Amino acid sequence: MQVSASVLILTAVAACCVAASHALTAARWPRRSPAATILLWQALGLGWGLAAVGALAGLGGAGRGGAGPGGTGPDGTGRRFGVVGAAFLQAARFVRSATSSVSGAPGLLSVRLAALAAGLVLLLLLCWVLLAASAAVLRGRQRQRALLSLLAHGDPKVPGALVVDYPAAAAYCLPGLRSAIVFSSGTLELLDQAELAAVLAHERAHLRERHDLVLLPFTALLRAFRWSAVAREAHRAVALLVEMHADDRVLRHRSARELATALLRVGAAGGGQAPAGALAASGAGLESEVAARVTRLLKPAPGLSAPALVLVGAAAALAVAIPVAVLALPF
């Protein structure tokens, strides 16, 4: 069976994205420049999706009788649409002519159809989980807003934020068009004024830069590939980088020490007070999160050098540009 060059390139890109993701979760340097690494993560995710769908579609539509690269038909119409266009043309042609006029062996044909179907399923799955995750998030936020409108009140200690009477330490933000920052009354007692201001600044950074939208695709990926360690690690890595990035934003106005002690106090206050079940899901490995952020605040490492940042940017650009080029450009 002949496989076109574009299919090989796309497969290689998809594999490289997975390998790079795996390497990225283990690396230490991303902590030095969270913003740049978040960009790289986004590029890897997008690149992987494009390459994987494209490779399967290309394999499925690899020309009648294994014609030239890009799987173009004899009339050359496929050339104008690249791999995916050719794949769907091939599928349409197949439906029209049934099995009679198709030249390849029956076994080969079924492999192609299976690949095409797998590509289509993957594409639909990726779109579906993104929509489902968005819907779940919107529903959750709506419920939170409804509950907050009944239960929350303001407090002069945290201007602009909502306070809910609850003993355990909890501080979070509710992103969206009608965003809110929420503190439990326990947090107000736990932290002093400077620490509260640092927490407020941290949450405002999340809201201002819409970090929830950064995280959403990775949550969706996690829903789609719950069994995948890479998807799980990727989600956790991006979530941590987003927190670190918001921490960096706080340092423009507040001291690292205020933020670090706030983190330690909120982190340490949880024991025993949170309702049973709330913490049950936090497994091993999560403990490093607060510790990693505190260490980073108190012993800051220098940001990545300019050449290193260029390298990260180039890797991100390549991860997206190669699949786009292969899919869009006629060969």
Add this chain to the structure above:
Amino acid sequence: MEVLWEASDPLTVRQVSEHLSERGLAHTTVMTVLDRLSKKGFARRERDGRAWRYRAAGSRELYVTELMLNALDQTGDRQAALTRFARSVSGTEARMLRRALEALGEGTGS
């Protein structure tokens, strides 16, 4: 909603209005609010002659717990709905964080 939480029996719109008399709300305003609360499931209403009687569907504590459980929930799915400042932890790690905090305090003193 506060009025409903404090009352032991289901209240009519008029009774709720009386509780809120110092706010000077119009009868229709109270009716609209109660209607909305029951549509959202926060209040239940039942017929009593020609009037509806409203009561809270769940206690205040129940809703606070739901809100905070959502906020403290650590599972992947709901994480995108909101972003927590820091995870609260328990056991050995909490002890470790407390020690780090103490060390930090000593650092300032010296």
